[in-house]
Amino acid sequence: MTPDFAHHPPRVIGYLRVSTEEQANSGAGLAAQRAALEAEADRRGWEVEFLEDAGVSAKDMKRPALTEALARLDAHKADVLMVTKVDRLSRSLGDFTRVLERAERRRWSVVCLDLGVDTSSPTGELLANIVASTAQYERRLIGQRTKDALAAKKAAGVRLGRPQTLPAEVVQRVVTERDAGRSWQAIADGLTADALPTARGGAAWTFSSTRAVYNSQAANGLRVAPDLSQGELC
Known part of the structure; x- marks a missing residue:
């Protein structure tokens, strides 16, 4: 369901980000993003305020300006989070999907100009759902491939788990x-x-764990041939 805006006209946070200090110092990347978001906000008659993470990677969501933006949106001090490109917000499809899910739960909107995602409109919301479904499908495929690979290794006699x-x-x-x-x-x-x-890392040794060490590859070359005349000890 498309959220009802708390403010009229809607209050928009334009989120800006560049990865490198050089880009941050030059201002070119930030200026281009700002101009694009201002133009879109003007076209819609929206009020826009900018928050920026300059020289910050999108490897995760732990960024000062983004954290502030999300907190203000959750508190309904703003209605829309707008970015020029999805990679300004996140380079992870999973993280982007979680932002969309958070927006739906907390009833605010996401606008991403390059993908056409706009959860304030029915068409844009449909595109957002497609993105989220694609991410879920990808996670399930990865999980199934991992499960199949582990099963194949186990069938081949490969010991699984931490060495x-x-x-x-x-x-x-x-x-x-x-x-x-x-x-x-x-x-x-x-x-x-x-x-x-x-x-x-256990504290107690057992009959079987001790024997496993003796028969391990690490013990090869260390072992002195036992006196077989004494028989097997238990």
Whole structure:
């Protein structure tokens, strides 16, 4: 639903942004954005006030002027957020979609000149919904591709999750003690007693975690051939 403006004529925040200090110092980029927004506001008979983030990247939404703009819009001190191009607001489609969703919840409008997005009009609102739907579709595709890739790796026998890492001296200790005839549980109890964390950062070693270290790639080359005449210890 298109929001009802709190002010007549609507109060518009024209958001300006350039990424580099050089652009900010020259003023060319900011001046061009300001002129385009002023022309559009004049055409519609809107009042426009400008807030600018000069020399600030759009890698995230944590920008002083943008934060102020969104807070004023949420408080209904302004009715419309207007930008010349979507990348002035955000380089992330996901972030832009969240701005559109926020505007709908808080009942203010977004106007983006390059995309034709204008949630103050039915046609522009339709375009905004298409953008939001596209972003959602893209997220679902990425999620499905990730899920399929993990399933393929698991089927191929690839171990998933964070790689297990241990200090070389811990691996050497397990190999040395096992080759000296100690049982898996005795080695585990000793490592636990000495407060040495497991590969996953746990505090308690077990029969299986100790044996896994002994059979790991990290232990290759460290192992001394055991005396098989003594048999397998448990």
